[in-house]
Amino acid sequence: MPDRPPPKPPTRAPGRVKEVTSASNPLVKDIRALAQKKHREETGLFLVEGLKLVIDGLDAGWELSTLVIAKAASDNPLLAKTAARAVASGADVIEASAKVLEAITRRDNPQSAAGVFRRRLASLGEIDLSGKAVAVVLDRVRDPGNLGTVLRTADAAGASGVVLVGDTVDPFSLETVRATMGSIFAVPIARAKEAEFLTWRSRIKGLVVGTHMRGETDYRAPDYGAQPVLLMMGNEQAGLSDALAETCDVLVRIPQAGRADSLNLAVATGVMLFEARRGVLAL
Structure with a gap:
């Protein structure tokens, strides 16, 4: 079977950019809940860590729902380019404090980006x-x-x-x-x-x-x-x-x-x- 290009996600309205500084923000709580299998199955979403993985997902044509980026690193050219790409694809971008990123990834010294993607299973x-x-x-x-x-x-x-x-x-x-x-x-x-x-x-x-x-x-x-x-x-x-x-x-x-x-x-x-x-x- 010849290789086929990945399916293109449906066209969506541009996403929004929001700043979040509190780990108790409802958006953060929803993303943190993706650590639970039940929540992943109910929403059809999952979390990835790191700018590379976010870019990999976008390049493969997977639907990005939310991109979380470190506000302190928002001037990084590749991070800024990926954020713009996410917004254009219809995803929301959250500019987060280090405390928020730590809460989302459950790690000290988290990476500069995390992405919430829609799951995809084959038959x-x-x-x-x-x-x-x-x-x-x-x-x-x-x-x-x-x-x-x-x-x-x-x-x-x-x-x-x-x-x-x-x-x-x-x-x-x-x-x-x-x-x-x-x-x-x-x-x-x-x-x-x-x-x-x-x-x-x-x-x-x-x-x-x-x-x-x-x-x-x-x-x-x-x-x-x-x-x-x-x-x-x-x-x-x-x-x-x-x-x-x-x-x-x-x-x-x-x-x-x-x-x-x-x-x-x-x-x-x-x-x-x-x-x-x-x-x-x-x-």
């Missing part, structure tokens, strides 16, 4: 599995750092998407977004219940490879380069569910020489991704 049908595409399936991943690192690694390896199956950590939690280092905006993410995923998987034409303690095949053995691939990675403690393991074409194992009986989920996913993409990345 299973939007995950590209044509040609030699590789997508990752994560079964009940619970650690936000692991998920963020997997998304960043999937972006680096050129994966076509990440599918979250079952009860997983929220990909738009602040901890996960931090760990993606901006890749939250680059990798399509789909969520599905196990039964829904299995129905979709039954229609997939390609190679489905799962890592498993019972795997007897070396992870380097499958022919990843001749067809689309789904890499299925299990929960940090329990591994793949029985239903997901049974739907794999092959269960593989990553050889280890030390005393550890398993690899960290994000590390194992990175190993699998770069092996599956080795032929493509070598070009």
Whole structure:
């Protein structure tokens, strides 16, 4: 499937610029509430920290709702340019005191900018599995750092998407977004219940490879380069569910020489991704 430009957000009226100096301001309270999963789901919004991530989101065509900038740094040329870009796109800009930024990011010495973006999730049908595409399936991943690192690694390896199956950590939690280092905006993410995923998987034409303690095949053995691939990675403690393991074409194992009986989920996913993409990345 040829690369397509990111969808353009709908045209909106220009945003407004406001100065906020109190952490008790209702606008600040609403943004702080995005630390809660319930509030993110109710509003459809999430928070990112840092000017780079804000720019990454804008460049990728994601809808920015609010940009918070440090008033003390408002004369920074790139920050000023981004603020003007945000207003032109319809987002509000809050010029905040250091105290307000600390309250929003829950950090001492916060960065000069934070952005509130509208969430975007893909459907299973939007995950590209044509040609030699590789997508990752994560079964009940619970650690936000692991998920963020997997998304960043999937972006680096050129994966076509990440599918979250079952009860997983929220990909738009602040901890996960931090760990993606901006890749939250680059990798399509789909969520599905196990039964829904299995129905979709039954229609997939390609190679489905799962890592498993019972795997007897070396992870380097499958022919990843001749067809689309789904890499299925299990929960940090329990591994793949029985239903997901049974739907794999092959269960593989990553050889280890030390005393550890398993690899960290994000590390194992990175190993699998770069092996599956080795032929493509070598070009």
